[in-house]
Amino acid sequence: MEVDLESLVALNLTGLVGAALHRRLCERFGSARSxxxxxxxxxxxxxxxxxxTSSAIVEQSRSGAAAIEIEEAASEGVSILAYGTPGxxxxxxxxxxxxxxxxxxxxLEERDLLGVALVGSRQATPYGLRQAARFGGxxxxxxxxxxxxxxxxxxxxxxxxxLGTPEGRTLAVLGSGVAAVYxxxxxxxxxxxxxxxxxVSEFPLRAAPSxxxxxxxxxxxxxxxxxxxxxxxxEKSGALITADWAMEQGREVFALPGxxxxxxxxxxxxxxxxxxxxxxxxxxxxxELPALASILRGVSSPAAxxxxxxxxxxxxxxxxxxxESVAAASRLPEVTVSAALDRLAARGLVVCEGPLFxxxxxx
Amino acid sequence: MEVDLESLVALNLTGLVGAALHRRLCERFGSARSxxxxxxxxxxxxxxxxxxTSSAIVEQSRSGAAAIEIEEAASEGVSILAYGTPGxxxxxxxxxxxxxxxxxxxxLEERDLLGVALVGSRQATPYGLRQAARFGGxxxxxxxxxxxxxxxxxxxxxxxxxLGTPEGRTLAVLGSGVAAVYxxxxxxxxxxxxxxxxxVSEFPLRAAPSxxxxxxxxxxxxxxxxxxxxxxxxEKSGALITADWAMEQGREVFALPGxxxxxxxxxxxxxxxxxxxxxxxxxxxxxELPALASILRGVSSPAAxxxxxxxxxxxxxxxxxxxESVAAASRLPEVTVSAALDRLAARGLVVCEGPLFxxxxxx
Numbered sequence: 001m002e003v004d005l006e007s008l009v010a011l012n013l014t015g016l017v018g019a020a021l022h023r024r025l026c027e028r029f030g031s032a033r034s035x036x037x038x039x040x041x042x043x044x045x046x047x048x049x050x051x052x053t054s055s056a057i058v059e060q061s062r063s064g065a066a067a068i069e070i071e072e073a074a075s076e077g078v079s080i081l082a083y084g085t086p087g088x089x090x091x092x093x094x095x096x097x098x099x100x101x102x103x104x105x106x107x108l109e110e111r112d113l114l115g116v117a118l119v120g121s122r123q124a125t126p127y128g129l130r131q132a133a134r135f136g137g138x139x140x141x142x143x144x145x146x147x148x149x150x151x152x153x154x155x156x157x158x159x160x161x162x163l164g165t166p167e168g169r170t171l172a173v174l175g176s177g178v179a180a181v182y183x184x185x186x187x188x189x190x191x192x193x194x195x196x197x198x199x200v201s202e203f204p205l206r207a208a209p210s211x212x213x214x215x216x217x218x219x220x221x222x223x224x225x226x227x228x229x230x231x232x233x234x235e236k237s238g239a240l241i242t243a244d245w246a247m248e249q250g251r252e253v254f255a256l257p258g259x260x261x262x263x264x265x266x267x268x269x270x271x272x273x274x275x276x277x278x279x280x281x282x283x284x285x286x287x288e289l290p291a292l293a294s295i296l297r298g299v300s301s302p303a304a305x306x307x308x309x310x311x312x313x314x315x316x317x318x319x320x321x322x323x324e325s326v327a328a329a330s331r332l333p334e335v336t337v338s339a340a341l342d343r344l345a346a347r348g349l350v351v352c353e354g355p356l357f358x359x360x361x362x363x
Numbered sequence: 364m365e366v367d368l369e370s371l372v373a374l375n376l377t378g379l380v381g382a383a384l385h386r387r388l389c390e391r392f393g394s395a396r397s398x399x400x401x402x403x404x405x406x407x408x409x410x411x412x413x414x415x416t417s418s419a420i421v422e423q424s425r426s427g428a429a430a431i432e433i434e435e436a437a438s439e440g441v442s443i444l445a446y447g448t449p450g451x452x453x454x455x456x457x458x459x460x461x462x463x464x465x466x467x468x469x470x471l472e473e474r475d476l477l478g479v480a481l482v483g484s485r486q487a488t489p490y491g492l493r494q495a496a497r498f499g500g501x502x503x504x505x506x507x508x509x510x511x512x513x514x515x516x517x518x519x520x521x522x523x524x525x526l527g528t529p530e531g532r533t534l535a536v537l538g539s540g541v542a543a544v545y546x547x548x549x550x551x552x553x554x555x556x557x558x559x560x561x562x563v564s565e566f567p568l569r570a571a572p573s574x575x576x577x578x579x580x581x582x583x584x585x586x587x588x589x590x591x592x593x594x595x596x597x598e599k600s601g602a603l604i605t606a607d608w609a610m611e612q613g614r615e616v617f618a619l620p621g622x623x624x625x626x627x628x629x630x631x632x633x634x635x636x637x638x639x640x641x642x643x644x645x646x647x648x649x650x651e652l653p654a655l656a657s658i659l660r661g662v663s664s665p666a667a668x669x670x671x672x673x674x675x676x677x678x679x680x681x682x683x684x685x686x687e688s689v690a691a692a693s694r695l696p697e698v699t700v701s702a703a704l705d706r707l708a709a710r711g712l713v714v715c716e717g718p719l720f721x722x723x724x725x726x
Contacts, residue, residue: 127622257620257632259490260643263716269620269643278635280623353626 003084005101007032010066012100013204014056019083019098021048036061073205078178079104089113092223095249099202099220105178106198112171114291117147117221117246119239120154120231125264128232129157131256135229136161138282140168141346144292145197147171147225149217150186154231154239159193165346167196171224174201175217176209200224218242219249226289227252229279233267240267243276252288254279282348283360305349308332312340313349313359320356366447368464370395373429375463376567377419382446382461384411399424436568439542442467452476455586458612462565462583468541468553469561475534477654480510480584480609482602483517483594488627491595492520494619498592499524501645503531504709507655508560510534510588512580513549517594517602522556528709530559534587537564538580539572563587581605582612589652590615592642596630603630606639615651617642645711646723668712671695675703676712676722683719 011017011032017025024046025035035043036057043054060066073080081088081102091113092098116139120128132154136146140162148155150172162170170193176182178199181190190199202220203213218238222228222245230253233239246253253276258265272278279285286292305313315321315330323341327334341357344350350357374380374395380388387409388398398406399420406417423429436443444451444465454476455461479502483491495517499509503525511518513535525533533556539545541562544553553562565583566576581601585591585608593616596602609616616639621628635641642648649655668676678684678693686704690697704720707713713720 127624131623256623257628257635257641259622260494260619261490265620266643269641272620272635272641273647278620278632278641280629280632284636 003082004031004033005080005082005085006066006070007036008082008100009069009080010036010060011057012202013065013069014053014060016053016056017100019100021046021053022083022100024048069205072179073103076179076205077105078205079107081108089224091115091225092220095219095223097219098223101202102220103178103201103203103205104198106194106196108171108198108200109169111143112145112169112197112224114143115145115147115171115225116285116289116292117225117228117242118154118158118231119148119218119221119228119233119242120158121233121237121239121264121267122151122153123234123264124153124157124232125258125262127258127262128154128256128264132157132231133161133164135231135256135282135285136170137165137168137346138348139285140170141165142282142286142348143167144282144286145169145171147173147221149173149175149214149221150181150190150193150199152183152186156186156189158231159189163189163192163196170197172197172199173217173220173224174199174203174209175213177201177203177205177207179205180208182209214238215241219245222246222249222251225251226291227254227285229254229256229285230268230271230276231256232258232262232264233271234263235266235270237267240271243271252277254285254288256280281351281360283351286348305344308336309340309344309349312337312344316350316357316359318359320353320358322355323357326357366445367394367396368443368445368448369429369433370399371445371463372432372443373399373423374420375565376428376432377416377423379416379419380463382463384409384416385446385463387411432568435542436466439568440468441541441568442470444471452587454478454588455583458582458586460582461586464565465583466541466564466566466568467561469557469559471534471561471563472532474506475508475532475560475587477506478508478510478534478588479648479652479655480588480591480605481517481521481594482511482581482584482591482596482605483521484596484600484602484627484630485514485516486597486627487516487520487595488621488625490621490625491517491619491627495520495594496524496527498594498619498645498648499533500528500531500709501711502648503533504528505645505649505711507645507649508532508534510536510584512536512538512577512584513544513553513556513562515546515549519549519552521594522552526552526555526559533560535560535562536580536583536587537562537566537572538576540564540566540568540570542568543571545572577601578604582608585609585612585614588614589654590617590648592617592619592648593631593634593639594619595621595625595627596634597626598629598633600630603634606634615640617648617651619643644714644723646714649711668707671699672703672707672712675700676707679713679720679722681722683716683721685718686720689720 029035136158146162148158162168255268255271255276323338327337392398499521509525511521525531618631618634618639686701690700
C-alpha cells in the first residue's frame with residue numbers, strides 16, 4: 001500500500017479518523033485516497049463510521065484543504081511525517097493508536113529515540129520547578145532527549161533545563177498546532193526549542209489548544225519516550241493520564257517523591273505505591289532503562305571523560321568529599337577541581353550533597 | 364524446665380550471654396541455675412564460651428549481684444519479665460535472639476501487641492519532627508501502641524504525639540537501663556510515658572547508654588511491633604538498622620517520602636526502592652497490617668462513630684470538602700462540624716488537605 005501524504009492529512013483534518021478507522025477504510029477501499037473519493041453511503045458501511053464521520057470525510061475531500069495545509073506547513077518550515085513512511089518515528093508506529101500524521105517544527109533525529117519524558121502539574125511548587133529543571137539538565141547533559149508538553153509549570157522548566165546544557169535536546173509535544181503555540185508566554189521558548197529539538201503535534205498546523213486535545217497528546221509524550229518521570233502531580237493531574245498511557249505502552253514509569261504535606265506530591269506517591277520506580281537522580285532513571293544504561297556507561301567510559309575529570313573521579317573514589325579536599329589531595333587548583341566537578345555533575349556522573357560530591361556508581 | 368528469674372538476671376548481668384548461649388548452657392547443665400554453679404573448666408566446654416564468658420559467669424554467681432538487682436528493681440517499681448515465662452511478650456519469644464530478661468517500668472498490656480514502631484534520625488528536620496508527632500497521634504488515636512526508642516528527634520516526637528491523644532499508649536525501648544533514662548532531657552517524658560505504656564530494656568537497671576547497646580536495642584523495637592515506619596533517615600542512620608531487623612523478623616517496613624533535596628529522606632527513599640511501602644497517612648500503615656486493618660474497621664464501624672460523626676462522614680462522601688461546606692449542607696453549626704472533623708482526623712478516619720477534609724477509604 002503506497003502512503004499518500006495528502007490523503008492522510010485530509011483524514012486527519014476531519015479530527016474524527018484515527019489509525020483504527022484509517023485501517024478499516026484502507027481494507028474496504030484499497031487506499032486512503034480511494035476512501036476519500038467514495039460516496040457517503042459506501043463510507044457508512046465501514047463499522048464505526050456514521051453520519052458525522054462520513055460527512056466530514058466527504059467534505060474534506062471536496063474542500064481541498066489538505067493540499068493548502070501541506071503548502072502552508074512547507075512555507076512555515078514545518079515537516080509532516082506520515083504514518084507508514086520511513087521518517088515516521090518507530091516508537092510511535094508500534095502504538096495501539098498512532099497519530100496518522102505528525103507535524104514537526106525542527107527535526108526529529110535518530111538519537112531522539114532515546115527520550116525520557118518529564119511531566120507534571122501546571123500548578124507546580126517551587127520544589128517541583130527546581131527538580132524539573134535539574135532533571136531536564138541532568139538527562140540532556142548525558143545525551144538523553146527530554147520530552148515534555150510545553151505547558152506552564154513542570155513542562156516549561158524541564159525544557160528549559162535541557163536547553164540550559166551545551167548540546168541538550170528536547171521535544172515538546174503540543175495539544176495545539178505547531179503554528180499555534182500555547183501558552184503564549186512560551187513562544188520564545190518554543191522557538192529556541194525548535195533549534196535544539198522539535199515541536200511535535202498531531203493536530204492541524206493552526207489548531208487551537210482545545211482541552212480535549214491534551215489527554216490524547218499525552219500518549220505521544222509517553223510514546224516518544226523510553227520512560228516517563230512524573231515530577232509533581234495532584235491527585236487528578238493530567239500527568240497521571242500520561243503515566244497510564246506509559247504503562248499501557250510498556251514504558252517505564254518513574255516518580256519523584258516529595259513532602260507528604262504537599263498536595264502536589266500526592267499523585268507521585270500514588271504512582272510509587274502502584275509500582276512506579278522512585279527516582280531521586282537522573283542516574284536512578286538511566287539505570288532502569290537498558291538502552292540508556294548503556295549510554296550512561298558510554299559517557300562515563302574513559303574516552304568520554306577528560307584526563308582532568310578522570311583524576312577528579314579517581315580522587316573521589318567511593319567517598320563523599322568537598323571540592324577543597326579533592327583539590328588538596330590531587331594538588332590541582334580548587335577552582336579547576338570545582339569546575340570539573342560541576343561538569344561531571346551536569347552529566348550525572350557525580351552528585352552534589354550540600355558541599356560534598358560523590359561519584360555516581362555505574363549500572 | 365523451670366524458669367528461674369535470678370539465674371536469668373545473673374546471666375544477663377554478664378552482658379555476654381544471650382538466648383543462644385543460654386540454650387546451650389541449659390542443654391549441658393540441665394538449667395541456668397546449675398550452669399551458674401559449674402566450675403570454669405566445665406563452662407568452657409560449651410561451644411562459644413571462652414575465658415572471658417566463663418570468668419564472667421563464675422564471678423556473677425559468686426557476687427550475688429542478681430539478687431540485689433531484683434530487689435532494687437522491685438523497690439523502684441520495675442518488673443523483670445523472664446524469657447520463657449507467661450508474662451514475657453509473645454512477639455519477642457519468637458525472635459531469633461530474644462532478650463533473656465526484660466525490665467519494664469510501667470506495664471505491657473495485651474493490646475500493646477498491636478504495636479507499630481516509629482523510628483528515625485536524631486538529626487531530624489522540622490518536617491520529620493512534625494510527621495513523627497502526627498503519625499504518633501494518628502496511630503495512638505485509633506488504639507495502636509506506638510513503639511519507639513526515646514531518642515532525641517523523631518523518637519521523642521513520636522512518643523509525644525501518642526501521649527497527646529486521650530488514651531494513647533506508647534512504649535519506649537531503651538539502650539540503657541530503665542533507671543538510667545537517656546537523654547536526660549527526656550526524663551519527664553519517660554515518667555509520663557510509664558503511666559501510659561512502658562519503658563522497656565534488656566539492659567541492667569542502671570546500665571549506662573553505651574553506643575554498642577543501640578543496634579541491639581533496635582531489634583526489640585521492631586520485635587515488639589507488627590510493622591515499623593521510618594520517618595526520616597540519613598544514608599547511614601540507625602533507623603535503617605531497625606528496618607533491617609524488621610525485615611529479618613518478618614515485620615512490615617514502611618517509609619515516609621520527603622524532598623529529594625533533604626539528606627534526611629535519602630534513607631527512606633532507599634528503603635522504598637528496596638521494597639518498603641510508601642506511607643503518607645496512618646491509614647496507609649493500618650491497611651497493610653491485617654491485625655490492625657481489623658481495628659481500623661472496628662473503629663470506623665457505625666458503633667464506634669457517634670451519630671454526629673456519622674452525619675459528617677456521610678456528608679463528606681467521596682469528596683474533599685471544607686468544614687464550612689459540610690456544615691452548610693448538614694445544617695449543623697460550623698464549630699460542631701469542625702470539632703467532629705478534628706476527632707475523626709485524630710482517629711485517622713478523615714484526612715485534612717489544607718482547609719479540606721476527606722474521608723479515608725476503608726481497607
